[in-house]
Amino acid sequence: MHFDTIAAISTPMGEGAIAIVRLSGDEAIGIADKIFRSPSGKKLADEQSHTIHYGHLADPSTEEVVEEVMVSIMKAPKTFTREDVVEVNCHGGVVAVNRVLNLVLKEGARLAEPGEFSKRAFLNGRIDLSQAEAVMDLIRAKTDRAMNVALNQMEGKLSRLIGELRQALLETLAQVEVNIDYPEYDDVEEVTIPLMIEKGTWVKEEIEKLLRTSSQGKILREGLSTVIVGRPNVGKSSLLNSLVQENKAIVTDIAGTTRDIIEEYVNVRGVPLRLVDTAGIRETEDIVERIGVERSRQVLKEADLILLVLNSSEELTDEDTRLFEATEGMDMIVVINKTDLPQKIDMQQVTELAGRGAIVTTSILKEEGIDELEEAIAKLFFEGTLEAGDLTYVSNARHIALLHKAHKTIQDALAAAEGGVPVDMIQIDVTRTWELLGEIIGDTVQDSLINQLFSQFCLGK
Ligand code: GDP
Ligand code: ZN
Numbered sequence: 001m002h003f004d005t006i007a008a009i010s011t012p013m014g015e016g017a018i019a020i021v022r023l024s025g026d027e028a029i030g031i032a033d034k035i036f037r038s039p040s041g042k043k044l045a046d047e048q049s050h051t052i053h054y055g056h057l058a059d060p061s062t063e064e065v066v067e068e069v070m071v072s073i074m075k076a077p078k079t080f081t082r083e084d085v086v087e088v089n090c091h092g093g094v095v096a097v098n099r100v101l102n103l104v105l106k107e108g109a110r111l112a113e114p115g116e117f118s119k120r121a122f123l124n125g126r127i128d129l130s131q132a133e134a135v136m137d138l139i140r141a142k143t144d145r146a147m148n149v150a151l152n153q154m155e156g157k158l159s160r161l162i163g164e165l166r167q168a169l170l171e172t173l174a175q176v177e178v179n180i181d182y183p184e185y186d187d188v189e190e191v192t193i194p195l196m197i198e199k200g201t202w203v204k205e206e207i208e209k210l211l212r213t214s215s216q217g218k219i220l221r222e223g224l225s226t227v228i229v230g231r232p233n234v235g236k237s238s239l240l241n242s243l244v245q246e247n248k249a250i251v252t253d254i255a256g257t258t259r260d261i262i263e264e265y266v267n268v269r270g271v272p273l274r275l276v277d278t279a280g281i282r283e284t285e286d287i288v289e290r291i292g293v294e295r296s297r298q299v300l301k302e303a304d305l306i307l308l309v310l311n312s313s314e315e316l317t318d319e320d321t322r323l324f325e326a327t328e329g330m331d332m333i334v335v336i337n338k339t340d341l342p343q344k345i346d347m348q349q350v351t352e353l354a355g356r357g358a359i360v361t362t363s364i365l366k367e368e369g370i371d372e373l374e375e376a377i378a379k380l381f382f383e384g385t386l387e388a389g390d391l392t393y394v395s396n397a398r399h400i401a402l403l404h405k406a407h408k409t410i411q412d413a414l415a416a417a418e419g420g421v422p423v424d425m426i427q428i429d430v431t432r433t434w435e436l437l438g439e440i441i442g443d444t445v446q447d448s449l450i451n452q453l454f455s456q457f458c459l460g461k
Contacts, residue, residue: 003025003026003083003120003123004025004027004110005023005024005025005026005027005028005031005108005109005110006023006024006025006109006110006111006112006116006117006120007021007022007023007024007031007101007104007105007109007110007111007112008021008022008101008111008112008116008117009021009022009097009098009101010022010087010117019089019090019091019096019097020087020088020089020090021087021088021090021097021100021101021104022085022086022087022088022117023085023086023087023088023104023109024079024080024081024083024084024085024086024112024117024120025083025084025109026083026084027108027109028083028084028085028086028109029044029045029073029075029084029086030045030108031086031104031107031108031109032044032071032073032086032088032104033045034060034107034108035057035058035059035060035066035103035104035107036053036055036056036057036069036071037055037056037057037058037065038053038054038055039054039055044071044073044086047073049073049074049075049078050072050073050074050075050078051072051073052070052071052072052073053070053071053072053073054069054070055068055069055071056068056069057069057088057090057100057103059103060107066099066100066103067090067091067096067099067100068090068091069088069089069090069100070088070089071086071087071088071089072085072086072087072089073085073086074086074087077124080117080121080126081117081120081121081124081126082120082121082124082125082126083120083124088100088104122442128156128159128441128442130158130159130162130399130440130441130442131156131159158399158440158441159441161206161210162437162438162440162441163441165203165206165207165437166434166437166438168199168202168203169199169200169203169430169431169433169434169437170434171195171199172192172195172196172199172200172430173427173430173431173434175191175192175195175196176192176196176423176424176426176427176430178192192423193417193423196413196417196423196426196430197414197417197418200410200413200414200417200430201414203410203433204407204410204411204414207403207406207407207410208407210403211400211403211404211407223265223272223273223274224271224272224273224274224304224305224381225274225276225302225303225304225305226273226274226275226276226303226304226305226306226307227276227300227303227305227306227307228240228275228276228307228309229300229306229307229308229309229323229326229327230308230309230310230311230320230323230335231311231317231319231320231323233311234309234310234311234337234338235309235311235337235338235362235364236309238337238364238365239307239309239335239337239362239364240264240275242364242367242370243264243266243268243273243275243370243373243374244264244266244275268374268377268378269374269375269377269378271377271378271381273305273377276303300326300327300330301330303330304331305330305331305332305333305377305380305381306327306330306331306332306333307332307333307335307373308323308324308327308332308333308334308335308357309335309337310334310335310336310337310345310350311336311337311338311345312336312337312338312339312341312343312344312345312361313338313341313342313343313344313345314344314345315344315345315346316345316346316349316350316353320353321353324353324354328355331357331380332354332357332358333357333358333359333360333373333376333377333380334350334353334354334357334358334359334360335360335361335362335369335373336350336359336360336361336362337361337362337363337364338363338364338365339361339362339363339368339369340363340365340366340368358376358379358380360372360373360376398440399440402436402437402439402440403440405436406433406436406437409429409430409432409433409436410429410430410433412429413426413429413430413433416429
């Protein structure tokens with residue numbers, strides 16, 4: 001395959017002292033040679049692959065020296081993209097690194113799109129589709145934990161598991177072939193059906209496990225949508241600000257909010273939160289009154305977590321009660337704020353209204369209780385669900401959709417096998433399941449089932 005040469009700033013996370021401009025493509029080394037000046041006068045094209053060289057970059061039109069650099073050259077195919085790759089290590093400043101980037105663009109490289117290096121790795125066959133998608137997720141990952149999920153996936157964990165599931169299906173399909181080839185032996189069917197049920201059940205259960213992780217995966221990737229609700233003046237905006245200040249705000253590439261509400265991304269103890277202050281714009285309006293209980297319930301329904309803020313120094317009002325009603329059954333934490341003021345709120349009543357929701361008391365003014373609130377958020381999200389780092393999560397929408405389909409077809413196959421349907425009929429659903437799982441890792445070649453059956457089981461034909 002042939003692609004043009006792409007370039008981008010590809011410095012790893014964080015503000016390092018070194019910045020890297022990476023080039024990939026047939027012209028990568030040629031472009032670098034146009035601007036690289038080594039003390040010995042040697043050309044990069046003549047150097048060994050996977051070596052690093054000290055020198056300066058110069059603008060060929062003026063011979064003006066632009067940067068002092070170290071340049072790594074990696075020749076195809078043993079590179080991340082399987083193309084020639086050049087990495088220019090320069091001083092980390094924004095100005096310096098942009099100057100280098102502009103220079104290589106001027107000399108013929110094209111600015112890479114986000115994830116394009118990974119895309120090439122995929123197109124050139126170095127990584128499978130699920131790994132490529134993981135790289136994309138990695139680029140977008142908003143917290144360390146979300147990044148770990150992406151990393152695991154990129155390392156091929158999901159691919160390996162999918163591979164095992166497909167292998168199990170393949171074994172039953174091979175058995176079916178034997179069955180069809182030797183119909184005169186009755187006992188073959190007696191072996192085939194139980195094997196199919198055994199393997200099929202295992203595959204079905206593993207798919208279910210993967211699907212169970214999918215909502216957590218999505219949340220890790222996109223952030224837990226957290227809505228802060230409460231009457232005017234209870235301290236919603238103060239709470240939002242204090243969560244944002246205490247926690248590293250997450251840089252997001254999602255364009256400015258479309259609705260007139262305030263949204264902030266923060267990382268609270270590994271939980272990425274997309275915080276929404278419902279009253280961000282209209283401080284004085286009662287959101288419930290303004291848009292009505294039904295409508296607000298609908299807005300709230302989209303939330304993964306509700307932070308319901310109450311004022312400790314006032315008695316509960318009908319409005320508070322209505323908010324409890326509107327958020328019934330949702331994951332909720334009740335925040336009783338302004339504990340620095342004399343208490344008027346009836347805690348007994350709050351406990352009853354909160355049901356199984358956690359209650360945290362805060363004085364945002366005095367910066368008290370925020371830790372406890374963060375603790376409660378992390379507990380709610382991670383308790384009993386997301387411990388082991390070696391779980392394989394599915395977070396990609398395409399993967400989830402395919403897993404749902406595969407789950408349906410393997411269920412059909414199992415129902416047929418248990419219902420005494422002829423084995424060659426069941427075969428269709430098993431094959432379909434095998435194909436659907438294959439699509440997750442980008443292996444969809446039509447005849448590959450036949451090839452694999454041949455290569456792995458040497459069916460005597
Ligand atoms: P919102 O309308 O719910 O967003 O409330 P704000 O965050 O705008 O806060 C309303 C007022 O309450 C502001 O004057 C805040 O400074 C004040 N406030 C917020 N938290 C506390 C607190 O814990 N104690 C006290 N005494 N005042 C607070
Ligand atoms: Zn506010």
